[in-house]
Amino acid sequence: xxxxxxxxxxxxxxxxxxxxxxxxxxxxxxxxxxxxxxxxxxxxxxxxxxxxxxxxxxxxxxxxxxxxxxxxxxxxxxxxxxxxxxxxxxxxxxxxxxxxxxxxxxxxxxxxxxxxxxxxxxxxxxxxxxxxxxxxxxxxxxxxxxxxxxxxxxxxxxxxxxxxxxxxxxxxxxxxxxxxxxxxxxxxxxxxxxxxxxxxxxxxxxxxxxxxxxxxxxxxxxxxxxxxxxxxxxxxxxxxxxxxxxxxxxxxxxxxxxxxxxxxxxxxxxxxxxxxxxxxxxxxxxxxxxxxxxxxxxxxxxxxxxxxxxxxxxxxxxxxxxxxxxxxxxxxxxxxxxxxxxxxxxxxxxxxxxxxxxxxxxxxxxxxxxxxxxxxxxxxxxxxxxxxxxxxxxxxxxxxxxxxxxxxxxxxxxxxxxxxxxxxxxxxxxxxxxxxxxxxxxxxxxxxxxxxxxxxxxxxxxxxxxxxxxxxxxxxxxxxxxxxxxxxxxxxxxxxxxxxxxxxxxxxxxxxxxxxxxxxxxxxxxxxxx
Numbered sequence: 001x002x003x004x005x006x007x008x009x010x011x012x013x014x015x016x017x018x019x020x021x022x023x024x025x026x027x028x029x030x031x032x033x034x035x036x037x038x039x040x041x042x043x044x045x046x047x048x049x050x051x052x053x054x055x056x057x058x059x060x061x062x063x064x065x066x067x068x069x070x071x072x073x074x075x076x077x078x079x080x081x082x083x084x085x086x087x088x089x090x091x092x093x094x095x096x097x098x099x100x101x102x103x104x105x106x107x108x109x110x111x112x113x114x115x116x117x118x119x120x121x122x123x124x125x126x127x128x129x130x131x132x133x134x135x136x137x138x139x140x141x142x143x144x145x146x147x148x149x150x151x152x153x154x155x156x157x158x159x160x161x162x163x164x165x166x167x168x169x170x171x172x173x174x175x176x177x178x179x180x181x182x183x184x185x186x187x188x189x190x191x192x193x194x195x196x197x198x199x200x201x202x203x204x205x206x207x208x209x210x211x212x213x214x215x216x217x218x219x220x221x222x223x224x225x226x227x228x229x230x231x232x233x234x235x236x237x238x239x240x241x242x243x244x245x246x247x248x249x250x251x252x253x254x255x256x257x258x259x260x261x262x263x264x265x266x267x268x269x270x271x272x273x274x275x276x277x278x279x280x281x282x283x284x285x286x287x288x289x290x291x292x293x294x295x296x297x298x299x300x301x302x303x304x305x306x307x308x309x310x311x312x313x314x315x316x317x318x319x320x321x322x323x324x325x326x327x328x329x330x331x332x333x334x335x336x337x338x339x340x341x342x343x344x345x346x347x348x349x350x351x352x353x354x355x356x357x358x359x360x361x362x363x364x365x366x367x368x369x370x371x372x373x374x375x376x377x378x379x380x381x382x383x384x385x386x387x388x389x390x391x392x393x394x395x396x397x398x399x400x401x402x403x404x405x406x407x408x409x410x411x412x413x414x415x416x417x418x419x420x421x422x423x424x425x426x427x428x429x430x431x432x433x434x435x436x437x438x439x440x441x442x443x444x445x446x447x448x449x450x451x452x453x454x455x456x457x458x459x460x461x462x463x464x465x466x467x468x469x470x471x472x473x474x475x476x477x478x479x480x481x482x483x484x485x486x487x488x489x490x491x492x493x494x495x496x497x498x499x500x501x502x503x504x505x506x507x508x509x510x511x512x513x514x515x516x517x518x519x520x521x522x523x524x525x526x527x528x529x530x
Contacts, residue, residue, distance in 0.1 A: 007467025085141030197250035429457035
């Protein structure tokens, strides 16, 4: 089932000197289209580019402000760092088209056009022969970022772009953060399979999660193992089980299980990246030297990678013309806490598989359609949260704690607003957590946080904590209570299981809440499921 583009733009639409051509990719908060230059580029603009449209208008003011911060973060890095292994940004535009409220005011990033992503390459050709040369270029890109004082924060195959000449670019800098001494501060939301164990359940401070360049080194080790062997270095059929394996490895109760297919020259490299602690992990410059030695210094422009044809799907719409006004976006150091579209963390047109992703079968279902068999993807559940919602439900063995229930509760609690703030009730974030209560549910190992956390609470923290609390509530509700037990669980989250038991059902004060949860529970449940 195809997911509609987050920002639908008709073929032939014009913004600035650019004419939109075929779609390339989409994500939760924006879409990328191929474009060709129709006017004079002043000697500075190429003939073709990728236009990344970020939307304008239908979200809440908080969500729109949040999206603006996300845009500013990426633009800041792209403007300041012009390196051969980082995707290049040519200009930013703002759509000026009052006749089309869906597009009027949209921010457009004009980016270097890639041929495809490493995730698509691996889906078409697991263990590509040019894998070592590709990895050498990825490592060079990380070194360029780290030398400039930045951490990527979300390195994975979808964020590695392949160019027409076969060279590699790193992309998606929504999670990137500038170092302040030994650390940077980055959003908590990242891809579990590429997150080092020390960050999987670390506490979230006011500025986000503290991160070191060693986090990118860990991600590179996972990526290298995947590219060279077609498998992850930690066992498990799903991201959740691989996450648990990473925790066991960090505790010393389990070992790495490197594939016997990993070439000898890379075995020590991968091990030096995937150490139990960040302190033992190899530094980026030393890593680059070892990778270059293993590949014979294969970091040329072509790198022997070959071309990857981009898969596309038809996208027929009538043409439209509009002008564009150039916009300079102010730099922002604000922390972003939700995964948005990066030119790289997207659903590529025609691509339905990502070996670096989250379906647990060696290929990933994109976030836009992830979990469709358990959660309706066409009823307004933001794509950015679907993987979190589904995996959170899977972490609980109670069948009542299902993806539709969690989605329905998030809708009723906050309307999916990650920045909700209600000081009068002392409730914050997408799951409306009270800080003193969240403290007890924020850690996956069941231990409370050492201190009471301070908002904002990112979805990557709030949603799993909600799942753990619901899983704890479920067996404590009396058997035989009238009504939908899932709704009773939700009401218990809003008040307490003891009050629901005492009332022998939904207390009168919470009937409206229960009715709203029941409405969205039905709306988000796929046909044929209960």
